[in-house]
Amino acid sequence: MSAETGTAAETSPPTIGRARTLLLAVLCGAAVANIYYAQPLLTTIGEAFGVGDGTAGLLVTASQVGYATALALLVPLGDLLERRRLVTVLLAACAVVLALAAAAPGFGLLAAAIALVGVTSAVAQIAVPLAASLAGDHERGQVVGTVMSGLLIGILGARTVAGFVAEAGGWRWVFGAAAGVMVLLAVVVRLGLPVVPPTESATYPRLLRSVLGLVRREPELRRRMALGAVGMGCFTILWTSIDFLLSAPPYGYGPAIVGLFGLAGLAGAGMAVLAGKLADRGHQRLVVTLGLLVLAGSWALLGLGGVSLLALIAGVVALDLAQQALQISHQSVIYALAPQARSRVTTAFMVSTFAGGTLASGATVLVYPAGGWAGVCVLGGVIALLGVGIWFLPRT
Structure with a gap:
């Protein structure tokens, strides 16, 4: 009986598992949402700092520039470094800069923090190939699809979430709550994902x-x-x-x-x-x-x-x-x-x-x-x- 079990285990295709797939989907959605939270809050933030709509709109530009920079310069590190550690470090860094945004005393510091939020939120694009690497050949498309669905939910849901949280507690609570989510995800990723060795030296x-x-x-x-x-x-x-x-x-x-x-x-x-x-x-x-x-x-x-x-x-x-x-x-x-x-x-x-x-x-x-x-x-x-x-x- 044990021999048959062992043979079955050896011939079973590798699989990422549902729990890990869902974890990476949540990670992608929560990370990418960080660069969209500011969009429905621009008028409110502008009033808080006494700047016009045009100046407040620079926050969106700052997050996009940070994200684009990370896509080009940071995401390739997923092949060079151990990916679980890389994802954990970026989530922790994202939590720090989100907290900085929540506590920013002036518009300039807020814009700088938002730019760094864009950089660190590119962890979402490291998580997608990570999911593809953990998945077996027979399930890779479905796994990537599930993780990308989390990404889409994060993009489209960020506005609604930001609006409700800001309505209840003010715009600073949006970034503060997001920082807490990043800390929680960093811990869960550290405990819930396996070590994924680099593929490039x-x-x-x-x-x-x-x-x-x-x-x-x-x-x-x-x-x-x-x-x-x-x-x-x-x-x-x-x-x-x-x-x-x-x-x-x-x-x-x-x-x-x-x-x-x-x-x-x-x-x-x-x-x-x-x-x-x-x-x-x-x-x-x-x-x-x-x-x-x-x-x-x-x-x-x-x-x-x-x-x-x-x-x-x-x-x-x-x-x-x-x-x-x-x-x-x-x-x-x-x-x-x-x-x-x-x-x-x-x-x-x-x-x-x-x-x-x-x-x-x-x-x-x-x-x-x-x-x-x-x-x-x-x-x-x-x-x-x-x-x-x-x-x-x-x-x-």
């Missing part, structure tokens, strides 16, 4: 150069980077401009309702797991094809959403479902390209994705004053169709 400068080498050598990585930029561009266009639409006629909603509206996008979290399962079964191409078509079609619904609340909600759900499915498929594929360099692959993919979102955000700010909601929807539709074209280009 190169020097740090060589490690960074190798990211460019991966991009040059892997045409499929370049394709997925471009598609990642397209998907994040559409996602950013929607969430940059929808507040303007909802706060103006014919809707005229207040900040609380506008913040709650973002919860409609959480439908994409469920799609992450389904897309991951399909990826595990070899259907990545089908997922991407359908995802891009739905992404393009969602802009037609969103265009009607200028006068129809039902169409607007349907368009938001469709776009977020498509974006989440696409993101999971892309990451399942790129992690298989270079199993020993998953953190560096993540850096290449996420820098491209983030760049797409940043450029789209800038374009939205230019288009909306001139073309309104209709102009924004045309912009999003054109970018989505560009993604369809990239996908159907011949493979090299």
Whole structure:
């Protein structure tokens, strides 16, 4: 009996386990939420420090710049250092700078702390390849999908959470509570995850150069980077401009309702797991094809959403479902390209994705004053169709 048990154990494929998967999903969501908490609090913070809306808006820029810097320079360390320790240290550091933000006596120090929050919150992008490394080949897509669903919930839920906490105790409590969450996660990660040895022994400068080498050598990585930029561009266009639409006629909603509206996008979290399962079964191409078509079609619904609340909600759900499915498929594929360099692959993919979102955000700010909601929807539709074209280009 014991021999049979031993044989079964030896032949059973490795698995990360449900508890560890959920832990990493919560970690990703809580970490990425840190860079979005300030968005609904800008007016309140500006009033507290006596600065205008334009100056207060620099807090969002500070967090994004910090996050982008970490994507390029910090995330590759996931291949060079023991990952459980790296994640734990970054969570602890994030707790410190969040506490500094909560206690900041002046706007300048708050902005500096928020920038460092952006840097340390990039631990979310170290956790995703960590999950992929701990997962077995048979479950990697599903595991990545589950972890990424946590990421999406963190992005879309941060506004609502910040609004409710600030309403109850003031804006400083938002950052103070987030610091406490980071401390708790650091302890749980230390106790709940195994040691994950590094996969690279190169020097740090060589490690960074190798990211460019991966991009040059892997045409499929370049394709997925471009598609990642397209998907994040559409996602950013929607969430940059929808507040303007909802706060103006014919809707005229207040900040609380506008913040709650973002919860409609959480439908994409469920799609992450389904897309991951399909990826595990070899259907990545089908997922991407359908995802891009739905992404393009969602802009037609969103265009009607200028006068129809039902169409607007349907368009938001469709776009977020498509974006989440696409993101999971892309990451399942790129992690298989270079199993020993998953953190560096993540850096290449996420820098491209983030760049797409940043450029789209800038374009939205230019288009909306001139073309309104209709102009924004045309912009999003054109970018989505560009993604369809990239996908159907011949493979090299």
